[in-house]
Amino acid sequence: METKQHFTKDAQEALNSFLAPHPLITHPHHKRKIAGSVEHYLLKENAQEVTKDMLVKALEDCYPHNEPSTLRLKDPEKMMGAIKQQQAVDRENPMVQISCWPAPEAQIAPPAQDVFAFYGGSRKGGNTDCIMDAVLEGAQAGGARVEKVSFCDKNLSPCTGCLGCQNKDLETHCVIKDDMPYIYKRFLECDAFVFGFPVYTGRESAQAAIFCDRLKALTDPWRKTKFKQRRGLMVATWGWPSDSIYEGLVSQMSTILFMFGVEVISVVTGSGFWDAYYQKGTAQLDQEGMEKAREAGRGLTL
Template sequence: MMEPVLTEEAQEIWDTVLSMSLSFKRETTKGKYIRILSLLMQEQDVKEAGKELVIEAIRMVEGKRFDNHVFRRIEDPATYKRLVIDPKTDLDAYFALPIQVKRWDIPSSKPTKSPKEMKVIAVNGSPRRGGNGDVLIDEALRGAEDAGASVEKIMLQKIKLNFCISCYKCEQPGWAGFCSQKDDVNGVFQKMADSDAIIIGFPVYMGRESGQLCIFFDRWYCLSGGKLGAGKRGMVIGTYGSPFVDSFYDSVIEKVMFILTNFGIEPVEVLSACGFIGVLGGLDDKGKAMILRFPKELEKAYQAGKSLVAGES
């Protein structure tokens, strides 16, 4: 396949991105980039591709994978420095970061019960009580409770949560109940089964959900076959350090939504919160969650919690 002609600036981006791909897949990945870029060049009737066209082609293949630390740095280096680099060492830059909460626009069904008849269980996959995700979960629960629902929150960090041991006892003929292990998880599963709506909150670590939530999801294997019951409404709250509200990390949140859907839980409300990068790790100088300084952003969680049980936007 003939490689397209690139400007010097575009070639640098091209080489940088390819160097970050897995070595054994590099040629395959390069072929995809070339195919898409060639089509874009043909569509726009250009003989040489600049950096904008190269970035567009790579985004069409990779989605937002390279946005946070490659493309944003190239497209607007001053903003990247102000939002990503400086807050890691400069307190003034850290406190100037704009904390943002995005309430996703997703179609959803209406609840089949009135809020007063509904139970909401929230599961927090963060290791930090009182952190930004925990505060957002509390606000969502407050909204649901103010609408009339009964609510409860469980911190995975505070319960006995074993790894899945792949014993497959839950698949044996005649097996009743949930998991064979004698920790706190079956109690959580029972609360989930008894609930009408489930909130899953977690931080994004290393480009994936937190370890606590990952271990918890592994234990869901015993819930296959509709053991949680049908018709449950779901809410996902994901937080991350990146200051960009439209981010590659949305794909992590989408994966959690997919897991919920597979177990009969319809995600009707989704929040992603960003901007918690920097020297104090998302806390202020008094150890409080930075999100508390942004009441308009917190309000989105409150309204989403009301909508979870009332079906109102």
């Protein structure tokens, strides 16, 4: 550390181990961030030296939900255990977990009768798709019409950044000639929007990112566009077996939809889909979770 903080030997080793997977150019940034948090524990415990325990707490504060990097230091055996457990499917005690965030208390937008879903991934019948289908089953049971469009069935190109959408009064919103105009139409007219995507490389899939970038064409340069208020439901899945690790990403994606009039009232996450659990259909191993997903879908109509 380039500050005056003094680290015990094992705290320094733990810090070096935390930094090792990060490129050197990022180390000063991480060190600055960690030093601020470590200072808090030094003051709180009136200590002269940073212990490994304090460092781990500081890392948890600085990198919330980044369980692998802190668990590796705190409890390497547990970390290896989690990785090992994913090598074979245990049908009695599966690693996959489907969870729902607590719903906001306020009533948001009217109950939905027309639910439009967009699957931002390429694995049809994959675990994201499967959880989305459960959500849509629930919405249908609640009396809504449902429609799901999958990125993989459509011709959708990335935004080219031409900003043609900001200068012209385009009926199609965007100058790119692909399948997006139909998606714009359904996205704007539906009463509830369901958005599903898997996590790839620590962020939303490229397909989900393309969709979000293309939404830009719905805004005007002065952000005066008034969108119809609709309900939203987000389905996000990932490999690491913790339901909170990508909380930040899911919040960020919900905020993007919020900019377009969609208030996400339900988040359904699926975690643990890696190694043996990567195979299609393993979401079905968490029957209770699938039922929660159906209930969340039904919630759009209540």
